[in-house]
Amino acid sequence: MSIPVICPNGHKLKVKDSFSGKIGLCPTCKARVQVPQLPEEALSEDAIMSFLGPGPEEDAKKRWADNDLASAADDLWAQRRAAPKKSCHNCHSEISAAIHICPHCHTYIAELSDF
Numbered sequence: 001m002s003i004p005v006i007c008p009n010g011h012k013l014k015v016k017d018s019f020s021g022k023i024g025l026c027p028t029c030k031a032r033v034q035v036p037q038l039p040e041e042a043l044s045e046d047a048i049m050s051f052l053g054p055g056p057e058e059d060a061k062k063r064w065a066d067n068d069l070a071s072a073a074d075d076l077w078a079q080r081r082a083a084p085k086k087s088c089h090n091c092h093s094e095i096s097a098a099i100h101i102c103p104h105c106h107t108y109i110a111e112l113s114d115f
């Protein structure tokens with residue numbers, strides 16, 4: 001018993017059918033939204049939402065945000081793996097694991113310091 005409505009700025013909303021033919025405010029951008037009048041048979045019982053509540057797109061946005069966070073963490077992890085660090089056993093400076101001669105004290109550093 002709800003009507004899908006798209007606000008002038010493209011937000012997808014669902015409103016109670018009792019608002020059909022009336023004007024509401026978009027909860028996202030506060031734009032005035034004309035609620036269309038729908039024929040009875042287009043209304044479905046399982047899609048009831050509060051008047052002008054967030055539509056399904058809000059959940060999708062949240063999932064995208066989560067994915068962004070996850071991929072950002074992946075990037076960070078990839079960077080760390082791409083540039084591993086080890087410390088010089090002579091002067092204890094932190095240097096790239098790819099370097100075998102310490103740039104600080106010019107000591108040759110063996111791979112075993114990776115552990």
Ligand SMILES: [Zn+2]
Nearest residue numbers: 007011026029
């Ligand atoms: Zn809107």
Ligand SMILES: [Zn+2]
Nearest residue numbers: 088091102105
């Ligand atoms: Zn050193």
